[in-house]
Amino acid sequence: MKDNKFSQKLRPRRMRITPAIRSMIRETELSVKDFIYPIFVVAGKNVMQEIPSMPDCYRISVDNAVKLAKEIWQLGILGVEVFGLPEYKDEIGSSAWDMDSPVQKAIAAIKQAVPEMAVIGDVCLCQYTTHGHCGKLCGHYVDNDATLELLQKVAVSQAKAGADIVAPSDMMDGRVAAIRDALDDNGYINTSIMSYAVKYASGYYGPFRDAADSTPSFGDRRAYQMDPANALEAIKEVDLDLQEGADMIIVKPALAYLDIVRRVREHMNLPLITYNVSGEYAMVKAAAKNGWIDEKRIVLETLLSMKRAGSDSIITYHAIDAAKWLKEIE
Template sequence: MDIQFDRHRRLRSSANMRAMLRENHIRVEDFIYPIFIVEGENTKNEVSSMPGVFQFSLDLLNKEVEEVVSLGIKSVILFGVPNQEDKDEVGTGAFHDHGIVQRATRQVKEAFPDLLVIADTCLCEYTDHGHCGIVEYGKILNDPSLELLAKTAVSQAKAGADIIAPSNMMDGFVTAIRQGLDEAGFEHIPIMSYAVKYASAFYGPFRDAAQSTPQFGDRKTYQMDPANREEALREAQSDLDEGADFIIVKPALSYLDIMRDVKNQFNVPIVAYNVSGEYAMIKAAAANGWVDEKAIVMEMLVSMKRAGADIILTYFAKDAARWLKDEQ
C-alpha cells in the first residue's frame, strides 16, 4: 500500500510511552482546598448541595486540617459563616479581630505553621443583605465599600493569613487593599485577586455553604457578564496594575478559553477556581452511576492545567490527592 501518512499512534502505544510524553500534570501541590467555618461547638454540617463538603466549628477544624495536611495539600482557603444575628448592613464581622475567619486563621497557623492559609476577603457572608459592599437605596456603592475591604484584609493579615484573596469585584479593590496592607506593615503579604469573576449560575451550592445569597437583586452590576471575553483581559490588567500577585479565573470549566487568554497575556500565576456547581454536578452524576467520578474529575483538572492554570482551587482536592497517592 503506497500511502503516505503520519504515524501519531506510535507515541501512544503503551502506558509508559503515554506517561513519558504527557504534556500537563496534576500535582497535589497545585491544590487549594476550601474550608467553611461556622460558629458553635461540635458542629459538622454537610452542605446538602455539595456531598462530602462540610461546615466545621472551630473545635473540629483542626481535625479536618490535619487530614488535609496528611494528604500533602499545602494550601487552604477559609470561608467564614457567621450567625445570622451577627450580620449587619456593613458586614462588621468581616473585619472584626475576633471574626470567625480571624479566629480560624490564628488557630490553624498555630497548629500547622507551614500550611499556607488564604483568607477570602469579602463582605457578602457578613452583611444582612448578602451583597459584597455597602448598600444604599438598593444600590451597591463602590468607593465607600473599599475602606471596609481594606480593613478586612488588614485584620486577616494580623490574624496570620499568608495570602489575601479579595473576591468582591469592586472597582479599585486591589489598590485599596494593597495600600491598607502596606500601611499596616504587611508589604510581604501577596494578593490573590478574583480579577476575572463572572456572574455565574455555577455558584448556587456555594451560597448554600456560605449562607451568602443576596437578599435582593443579583451581583451582575459588579461581577462580569458570562458572554464577555475581552473584558476579562481589562479586568486582569487593572488588578495587576494595582498590585495583584495572582489572578483567579472563576468559574473554571466553562471559562477555559478565558483562562488561556489570561495566561497568554500575563506572566503571573493563574488560579482556576473549580466552583461549587461544577463540583455538585459531577457528584450528582457519580452518585447515579452515570460517570466514573475519578476519571472525569482528573480529566477536568488536567483540562484546567492545559488551559493555563498554575494552581487549582477545588473541592475535589482531597479526593484527587488520594487518587494521586494511590498511583504512586
C-alpha cells in the same frame, strides 16, 4: 518488506501504545501541589454539618478546621482558603473584620497548628451582610468607594490573624490598590493579594451560596460581577489589578471559562489560579451518585483540563479525593 497500501511513516499512535510511553511524553501533569482546598468555618465546637447541595463538603467549627488542615497537609495539599459563616450580620458586614469571628479564629488556629501551610482569607462581605450583597448599600446600589474602606478592614484583620494571602472576591473597582495600601500601612508588606480579577456573574455559584448563606435578599450581582458574554473585558480587569499590585490572578468559574483561562495565561506571567466552583462540583457529584459517570476519571480529567489551559493552581472542592487518587496512580 511487503507492500502495504496503508503503510504510513507518520503514525501518532506509536506514541500512545503503552502506559510508559504515554507518561514519558505527557505534556501536562496534575499534581496534589496544584490544589487549594476551600473550607467553611462556623462558630461552636465539634461542628460538622454536611452541605446538602455539596456532598462530602461540610461547615465545620475551628477545632475541626485544624484537624482537617493537618489531614490535608499530610496528603500534600499546600493551601486552604477560609470562608466563614458569622455569628451575626448587619448592613455593612462588620463581623467580617471581627477578630473573634470564625474566619479570623480559624486562620490563626491553622497557622499555629500547620505553620507551613499557605492560608488564604476570602475578602468579601456577602456572607456577613443582612442583604447578601458584596458591599455597602446606597439604596439598592452597592457603593463602590464606601465598600473599599470596609474591605481594607477585612484584609487587615485576616493578615493580623496570620493569613499568608488575602483574596478579594467582591469585584469592586480599585479594591486591590486599596487593600495593598491598607496592608502596607499596617506593616503587612509580605501578605500577598490573590485577586479575583476575572469573576463572572455565573449560575455555577448556587451551592456555594447555600454553603455560605450568602444569597442576595434582592436582585443579583450582575451590576458588579462580569458578564459571561465578555472575553476582552477579562484582560482589562487583569491589567487593572496587576497595575494596582495584585500578586496572583484568579479566573472564576473555571470549567465553562477555559477559553478565558487560556487568554489570561497568554497575556501575563504572574501565577494564575482557577476556581473549580461549587456548581461544577455539585454536577459531578450528582451524576456520579446516579452512576452516570466514573467520578474519579471525570474529576481528574476536569482538573487536568484546567492545568492544560494554563492554571498554576486550582481552588477545588475535589482536592481531597483528587489527592488520594493521584497517590494511587503513583
